[in-house]
Amino acid sequence: LAKTTQPISMDSYEGQEVNITCSHNNIATNDYITWYQQFPSQGPRFIIQGYKTKVTNEVASLFIPADRKSSTLSLPRVSLSDTAVYYCLVGDPNQAGTALIFGKGTTLSVSS
Amino acid sequence: NAGVMQNPRHLVRRRGQEARLRCSPMKGHSHVYWYRQLPEEGLKFMVYLQKENIIDESGMPKERFSAEFPKEGPSILRIQQVVRGDSAAYFCASSPRSGANVLTFGAGSRLTVL
Numbered sequence: 001l002a003k004t005t006q007p008i009s010m011d012s013y014e015g016q017e018v019n020i021t022c023s024h025n026n027i028a029t030n031d032y033i034t035w036y037q038q039f040p041s042q043g044p045r046f047i048i049q050g051y052k053t054k055v056t057n058e059v060a061s062l063f064i065p066a067d068r069k070s071s072t073l074s075l076p077r078v079s080l081s082d083t084a085v086y087y088c089l090v091g092d093p094n095q096a097g098t099a100l101i102f103g104k105g106t107t108l109s110v111s112s
Numbered sequence: 113n114a115g116v117m118q119n120p121r122h123l124v125r126r127r128g129q130e131a132r133l134r135c136s137p138m139k140g141h142s143h144v145y146w147y148r149q150l151p152e153e154g155l156k157f158m159v160y161l162q163k164e165n166i167i168d169e170s171g172m173p174k175e176r177f178s179a180e181f182p183k184e185g186p187s188i189l190r191i192q193q194v195v196r197g198d199s200a201a202y203f204c205a206s207s208p209r210s211g212a213n214v215l216t217f218g219a220g221s222r223l224t225v226l
Contacts, residue, residue, distance in 0.1 A: 034214065043116075043203045043217030044155065087154070093214075100215060102147070104154035 004088045009107040018075040020106050022088030025069050030092040033064060033071045038085045038105070047086075048073070075108075083110045114139070116218035117186075118204050124224045131191040131198070133221045137206030143167075144187040145205045145215060146179060155203065161187060194225045 005023040012018045024033065032051050036044040048055055050062040050071070061074040075082055087105040117136040125131050137144050146158040157171040161181035172179065176194075181187040191198055201222050205215035 038155075041201075041220075043205070043220050044215075045217065046214050049214060085154075100145070101157050102155035 006106045020073045023070045024090045031090045034089045035073045036087040078110045118218035125194050133189040134186040135204030136186040141206035143207045147203045149201045196225045199225045
């Protein structure tokens with residue numbers, strides 16, 4: 001499984017756009033990039049998944065450059081409720097017997 | 113359609129006792145994963161199971177910990193002779209197929225060892 005590196009923490013203010021970048025230099029051809037969000041005392045929740053270019057849903061956007069060695073999760077106009085830990089994972093969704101490995105994630109703190 | 117159900121949500125045990133944590137995956141999901149989260153730390157993978165099979169237990173401590181996912185009923189994570197260092201949140205997740213990268217997590221079971 002490709003190793004990922006992301007900042008330990010980030011601070012932001014309400015209404016700002018937040019971009020969290022994840023490095024995955026050893027990403028394999030069949031790997032997808034997936035982001036999860038975890039609030040205190042809750043289990044992680046799937047946010048978004050992508051393979052290349054840009055993916056957008058109602059929660060976030062995911063930008064993946066052509067070389068796929070990094071990805072950026074973009075949260076538009078954050079609010080206090082976006083304070084959470086964000087995890088970046090890389091893996092092949094079609095590879096049997098693969099368990100997802102979470103790192104320490106990025107702790108995002110949003111202030112008013 | 114209920115999500116991943118974990119129980120108990122909170123469990124208190126004294127050192128040396130046994131802890132049993134249960135996980136019912138989402139309907140239609142046959143793959144279960146267990147993770148442990150210590151305070152102020154990230155999620156640590158423990159074990160990955162399919163019905164009646166352990167696929168990957170590379171994250172399980174060699175002693176005192178075991179997991180099963182029987183043909184009928186929930187997945188069970190069992191910790192024998194608990195120690196204070198076992199105090200943590202234990203999360204279960206499920207997916208409809210292998211890999212997938214999209215896991216649905218339960219709310220977790222918080223074990224406190226006195």
